[in-house]
Amino acid sequence: MTSVLEIRDLHVTVETDQGTKEILRGVDLTIRKGEIHAIMGPNGSGKSTLAYTIAGHPKYTVTGGTITLDGEDVLAMTVDTRARAGLFLAMQYPVEIPGVTNTNFLRTAKTAIDGEAPAIRTWVKDMRESMTKLRMDKSFAERNVNEGFSGGEKKRNEILQLELLKPTFAVLDETDSGLDVDALKIVSEGVNRAKENTGLGIMLITHYTRILRYIKPDFVHVFVAGRVAEEGGPELAERLEEEGYDRFLTDVNVG
Amino acid sequence: MSSAATQTVIKDQEPAQHGLKKHSDGGWGLVPVQTRSERFRSVEVADFPAVTGREAVWRNTPVGRIQPLTAGELDGSPYEIAYESTEGVEVSWIDTDDARIGSAGLPEERASANAWGASRKALLVRITGEVDGEFTLTRSTLGTTPRAGHIVIDAAPMSSATVVLRSLGEAQLSENVEIIVGEAAQLTFVSDQEWHDDAVHLASHFAILEKDAKLKHVVVSLGGSIVRVNPSTHLVGAGSDTEMLGVYFADAGQHLEQQVYVFHDAPHSRSRVTYKGALQGEGAHTVWIGDVLIGQKAVGTDSYEQNRNLVLSEGTRADSVPNLEIETGDILGAGHASATGRFDDEQLFYLQSRGITEDEARRLVVRGFLTDVVQKIGAPALQAHLNAAIEAELADASSRA
Numbered sequence: 001m002t003s004v005l006e007i008r009d010l011h012v013t014v015e016t017d018q019g020t021k022e023i024l025r026g027v028d029l030t031i032r033k034g035e036i037h038a039i040m041g042p043n044g045s046g047k048s049t050l051a052y053t054i055a056g057h058p059k060y061t062v063t064g065g066t067i068t069l070d071g072e073d074v075l076a077m078t079v080d081t082r083a084r085a086g087l088f089l090a091m092q093y094p095v096e097i098p099g100v101t102n103t104n105f106l107r108t109a110k111t112a113i114d115g116e117a118p119a120i121r122t123w124v125k126d127m128r129e130s131m132t133k134l135r136m137d138k139s140f141a142e143r144n145v146n147e148g149f150s151g152g153e154k155k156r157n158e159i160l161q162l163e164l165l166k167p168t169f170a171v172l173d174e175t176d177s178g179l180d181v182d183a184l185k186i187v188s189e190g191v192n193r194a195k196e197n198t199g200l201g202i203m204l205i206t207h208y209t210r211i212l213r214y215i216k217p218d219f220v221h222v223f224v225a226g227r228v229a230e231e232g233g234p235e236l237a238e239r240l241e242e243e244g245y246d247r248f249l250t251d252v253n254v255g
Numbered sequence: 256m257s258s259a260a261t262q263t264v265i266k267d268q269e270p271a272q273h274g275l276k277k278h279s280d281g282g283w284g285l286v287p288v289q290t291r292s293e294r295f296r297s298v299e300v301a302d303f304p305a306v307t308g309r310e311a312v313w314r315n316t317p318v319g320r321i322q323p324l325t326a327g328e329l330d331g332s333p334y335e336i337a338y339e340s341t342e343g344v345e346v347s348w349i350d351t352d353d354a355r356i357g358s359a360g361l362p363e364e365r366a367s368a369n370a371w372g373a374s375r376k377a378l379l380v381r382i383t384g385e386v387d388g389e390f391t392l393t394r395s396t397l398g399t400t401p402r403a404g405h406i407v408i409d410a411a412p413m414s415s416a417t418v419v420l421r422s423l424g425e426a427q428l429s430e431n432v433e434i435i436v437g438e439a440a441q442l443t444f445v446s447d448q449e450w451h452d453d454a455v456h457l458a459s460h461f462a463i464l465e466k467d468a469k470l471k472h473v474v475v476s477l478g479g480s481i482v483r484v485n486p487s488t489h490l491v492g493a494g495s496d497t498e499m500l501g502v503y504f505a506d507a508g509q510h511l512e513q514q515v516y517v518f519h520d521a522p523h524s525r526s527r528v529t530y531k532g533a534l535q536g537e538g539a540h541t542v543w544i545g546d547v548l549i550g551q552k553a554v555g556t557d558s559y560e561q562n563r564n565l566v567l568s569e570g571t572r573a574d575s576v577p578n579l580e581i582e583t584g585d586i587l588g589a590g591h592a593s594a595t596g597r598f599d600d601e602q603l604f605y606l607q608s609r610g611i612t613e614d615e616a617r618r619l620v621v622r623g624f625l626t627d628v629v630q631k632i633g634a635p636a637l638q639a640h641l642n643a644a645i646e647a648e649l650a651d652a653s654s655r656a
Binding site: 055056057058078079080082083084088089091094095096097098099100104105108109112113144161165 | 599600601602604605606607608609610611612613615616619620622623624625626627
């Protein structure tokens with residue numbers, strides 16, 4: 001049976017200074033292992049909220065709907081349980097962890113996800129290979145997690161984790177933002193490599209169509225005002241590249 | 256500053272010089288400003304009035320609970336201390352009229368003076384050569400009788416050593432530790448407090464550094480009910496250098512305090528003060544006061560002090576006060592920093608989102624926070640021990656929280 005991540009009528013609120021605000025207003029999405037879904041939309045449409053809600057960030061409150069992974073209730077799981085169940089979130093702003101080396105962090109995470117420590121020799125080899133392919137200097141292994149990394153280096157470090165932790169489903173939250181073309185290619189290659197090696201399902205959240213030249217989506221969903229406004233194949237992305245989001249925003253304003 | 260005269264002058268000039276008048280908040284001109292090196296000193300306990308808790312040096316300390324040490328009689332007899340005989344280190348009990356006693360500093364508060372006068376003997380640790388590895392002195396049988404202690408660490412010129420003073424078990428102890436670092440000697444001294452939960456320990460450390468001497472002074476406070484270790488380093492020799500490090504972990508009800516003082520009193524001296532602490536549990540209280548005085552002779556001084564606290568739960572209090580006095584403008588640098596922050600939930604989320612459990616994530620973050628200070632100690636066996644001890648603190652505090 002192919003793994004499937006299902007999101008049904010998902011409603012999510014967040015507490016703001018102005019009170020409770022509903023960000024997601026009935027999201028429906030189904031992602032099967034091996035598929036790449038691009039989630040596109042203007043700023044403030046709720047794309048990142050969807051990403052963080054799937055990962056279980058405490059800031060977001062689910063007020064309705066379901067998220068299931070092969071029928072299992074994801075919303076009932078703690079953040080770490082979700083990761084061990086096979087979910088991965090590549091963050092837009094990866095967090096710095098002072099005093100914790102990347103090596104130590106990656107090994108701890110791998111051990112937690114696999115339920116046993118990885119065999120030293122293959123693990124070190126895997127790590128080196130992935131780092132080389134992501135054009136990450138060897139020194140990044142001994143540096144503290146994301147500390148003093150540039151924006152592009154942090155994104156590469158996220159993809160390094162994606163490659164090593166081998167999730168079933170990965171949510172990439174604006175992994176392309178702030179990257180120059182070279183870095184975008186390197187990061188995209190990493191994502192494609194991970195897909196080739198593990199056949200994972202990918203939810204690629206992006207504001208721009210540029211990354212879709214390097215990572216080919218099977219499905220495109222346009223996100224507007226907290227729900228999916230339009231869905232289609234790769235051709236939808238091409239149309240967005242030409243027309244932008246204006247068409248959808250006008251609809252919202254009228255409605 | 257002579258306050259009355261200053262005030263008069265300002266008053267006279269007030270109409271002419273707009274803006275030059277007393278601050279409304281500080282009342283400056285009324286409180287005599289005292290340079291840190293001019294604090295009252297005496298070895299006579301009677302010279303210090305009874306401790307009320309309003310004194311600057313006692314303001315943050317629970318003075319009621321330390322009364323036996325500030326006001327009571329102390330047992331000043333030698334106590335049991337364990338160590339392995341090591342070439343280049345001589346350990347003995349010496350009389351208190353020895354010339355070395357008082358050569359590194361004198362008491363500035365009552366508990367210190369009380370211990371000074373009550374001590375019948377002083378423990379002398381003399382470093383005569385280049386000693387490899389860590390020389391550890393362990394005391395674990397002090398018991399609950401209020402005690403006085405006096406230790407002299409005397410590092411001969413050109414010697415080098417790492418001396419660890421490990422404290423375990425019960426204690427009601429007030430003590431003075433003098434650290435004499437001879438010309439071009441290199442000494443690492445670690446005071447490691449892993450006392451029993453009920454222990455009370457007040458200590459004043461006085462270090463004096465001769466020309467080109469180097470002292471790495473480390474305070475590790477993990478155990479005990481009230482632990483207050485106040486290290487002063489007097490850089491009297493040109494080119495002398497001190498690194499003062501501190502690591503502490505306060506859990507529920509625990510008071511851990513350190514008042515650190517560095518006196519740059521010679522040209523081209525250097526100091527780095529780095530204290531880091533974690534607090535967890537109701538009533539966990541830490542105090543760090545960092546005084547740096549750069550005297551008139553101390554041209555070319557290079558100085559930096561910092562304190563960082565990581566707050567892991569509600570109900571804790573971290574006092575952090577850096578003070579810097581500079582009497583010469585001709586220095587390389589002098590800076591200070593202090594930051595107290597809550598445990599970062601985003602760090603926790605990031606680690607958990609990689610499959611790491613909450614407990615493990617907390618351990619990683621706290622160990623990561625404290626580890627850079629631990630790594631700077633440069634004593635591998637001790638560092639390994641401390642990492643384990645910090646983990647145990649964390650596990651212990653978590654299970655109680």
